[in-house]
Amino acid sequence: MEWISKSNILIVGLGLMGGSYARALKRLGYHIMAIDSKQSSIDYALENGIIDRGISEVKEEFVKDADAVIFALYPGVFKEWIRDYQKFLKPGALITDVTGVKSCVVYDIQEMLRGDVEYIAAHPMAGREVYGVENSDDSIFRNANYIVTPTEKNTETAIEWCKSLGKILGFRKISVLTPEEHDKMIGFLSQLTHVIAVALMTCTDNQHLVDYTGDSFRDLTRIARINENMWSELFLLNKDILIKEIDMFEKELKEMRNMLADDDIEGLKDKMRLSTKRRAYFD
Amino acid sequence: MEWISKSNILIVGLGLMGGSYARALKRLGYHIMAIDSKQSSIDYALENGIIDRGISEVKEEFVKDADAVIFALYPGVFKEWIRDYQKFLKPGALITDVTGVKSCVVYDIQEMLRGDVEYIAAHPMAGREVYGVENSDDSIFRNANYIVTPTEKNTETAIEWCKSLGKILGFRKISVLTPEEHDKMIGFLSQLTHVIAVALMTCTDNQHLVDYTGDSFRDLTRIARINENMWSELFLLNKDILIKEIDMFEKELKEMRNMLADDDIEGLKDKMRLSTKRRAYFD
Numbered sequence: 411m412e413w414i415s416k417s418n419i420l421i422v423g424l425g426l427m428g429g430s431y432a433r434a435l436k437r438l439g440y441h442i443m444a445i446d447s448k449q450s451s452i453d454y455a456l457e458n459g460i461i462d463r464g465i466s467e468v469k470e471e472f473v474k475d476a477d478a479v480i481f482a483l484y485p486g487v488f489k490e491w492i493r494d495y496q497k498f499l500k501p502g503a504l505i506t507d508v509t510g511v512k513s514c515v516v517y518d519i520q521e522m523l524r525g526d527v528e529y530i531a532a533h534p535m536a537g538r539e540v541y542g543v544e545n546s547d548d549s550i551f552r553n554a555n556y557i558v559t560p561t562e563k564n565t566e567t568a569i570e571w572c573k574s575l576g577k578i579l580g581f582r583k584i585s586v587l588t589p590e591e592h593d594k595m596i597g598f599l600s601q602l603t604h605v606i607a608v609a610l611m612t613c614t615d616n617q618h619l620v621d622y623t624g625d626s627f628r629d630l631t632r633i634a635r636i637n638e639n640m641w642s643e644l645f646l647l648n649k650d651i652l653i654k655e656i657d658m659f660e661k662e663l664k665e666m667r668n669m670l671a672d673d674d675i676e677g678l679k680d681k682m683r684l685s686t687k688r689r690a691y692f693d
Numbered sequence: 694m695e696w697i698s699k700s701n702i703l704i705v706g707l708g709l710m711g712g713s714y715a716r717a718l719k720r721l722g723y724h725i726m727a728i729d730s731k732q733s734s735i736d737y738a739l740e741n742g743i744i745d746r747g748i749s750e751v752k753e754e755f756v757k758d759a760d761a762v763i764f765a766l767y768p769g770v771f772k773e774w775i776r777d778y779q780k781f782l783k784p785g786a787l788i789t790d791v792t793g794v795k796s797c798v799v800y801d802i803q804e805m806l807r808g809d810v811e812y813i814a815a816h817p818m819a820g821r822e823v824y825g826v827e828n829s830d831d832s833i834f835r836n837a838n839y840i841v842t843p844t845e846k847n848t849e850t851a852i853e854w855c856k857s858l859g860k861i862l863g864f865r866k867i868s869v870l871t872p873e874e875h876d877k878m879i880g881f882l883s884q885l886t887h888v889i890a891v892a893l894m895t896c897t898d899n900q901h902l903v904d905y906t907g908d909s910f911r912d913l914t915r916i917a918r919i920n921e922n923m924w925s926e927l928f929l930l931n932k933d934i935l936i937k938e939i940d941m942f943e944k945e946l947k948e949m950r951n952m953l954a955d956d957d958i959e960g961l962k963d964k965m966r967l968s969t970k971r972r973a974y975f976d
Contacts (some may be wrong), residue, residue, distance in 0.1 A: 468696045535905065549741070555907065598902065599902055599908055603909040607968070608910075608949065609946045610885075610886070611967070612967050615971075619882055620974050621866065622868065624818045624838065626890075629915055629916070630886045632972075633912070635968070636969055638961070638962040638966050641965060642961040642962050646953065646958060655947060656950045656953075657950070659950075660946060663724065663888070663889070663939060664887055670928060670939075672934045673932075678921070678929075681892075681895050685895050686921070688895070688899065691918040
């Protein structure tokens, strides 16, 4: 497996996701390096054996040791890093990422990247409602999907390497989508659901209802504890798609509302039957 | 405890909820009788020791043995039963129910009920996505809330009896609300969440996304497998409240949508911070 040859792996951004990658890869025997602007994150990871080497400032002699680099940064910071520091990358290095939106990141970075370095994009669809390397845990990959989003600029070798990375990290399912397909899928399955959960939480002051809350409300709002810096950036980077998804959902909600107003019990039952039938596919 | 004296308990409607009540109460030593129009449900319950006696047609000599009657019927059927068969009830009998909406049921039934029988309403906030006595299971009460909704017509004795019933059934928390408070609470916490889950499932044909589904989408749509007969009736019986809740939620959704359209990142972050803060109370 091509992957085997990339034995020095640099993780840039050692938060929940970067830390989880580090844990999984170090256990498999790779030499794990990390850069994070927070020295305390590096210290924690070193003390707990999550990484082999780490620094809090980007340095050429450190970066150039890496055969592969995994970026676990916010999209904007990721782009700036490439602009400022790609000159330090080892010729032939492969880079990948964990960014939750793709079209707005992949093409720009491939466009500005040196010709002797290849960027193959990926999105590990895993997460937790807590943050930081201290909470990292690679068991979150076990039931999760890993999506590789190549463009026509990518080589077969890099695509296969990236799929192998997903496999050895322990993801349940590895898929390949175009950046556009990815963004549409994520707009519906992940971003729209987060918008709904947040709106349900913010639409009324519901604290007095805590005592009566059952599973339905808890389930629908679990993801309403949300990292506002990350998600506001991801939402805006995919805003055209997300707005369309919200509008589509709102139209449906309105239709059900009007069925209620019109006492259209058969219409409501039809919606519920369709819902039950479709939901069965997801079990 | 007053409850102890009501030792012959009749359950009318032996589905998931009626069956779960029967299991819990029979284990505690009560004599459990049941009426269900499906003979197969009665047969199953008798064969599996869930009830002591059961019939599929309402008969005076059966009904008049009951010291307490628990109605686990759809609201409309419940009202018809009382209208047609209350004459069979034993003088001094206490009756209660499991109906998920209250204002539209409680006053009507108390109004038409004989003076020597008392109806104290309750809503056990528990359930499963499967139906029938075959799936009944009283462990669903363990982490659930039980709400008693008395009116000024109820005696203290009956209210205490009903609270004791919730306790011995094993509910985690027993509360008392007016029928109106109950319906407003349930409109938001339970009915609105079911409308949202159904709309999310029906707004687009999403079957091709099954492969990419993560926990968020699964959590938000778990309750989209829904009994269309029961829920359409419950929705319409609480429609004024539910429509108001949908409108309130839709307004909030629109506000977030417009923030996206306007690139209002600070507005989005404020929503997410409020959401995170409020959700923390529910953990």
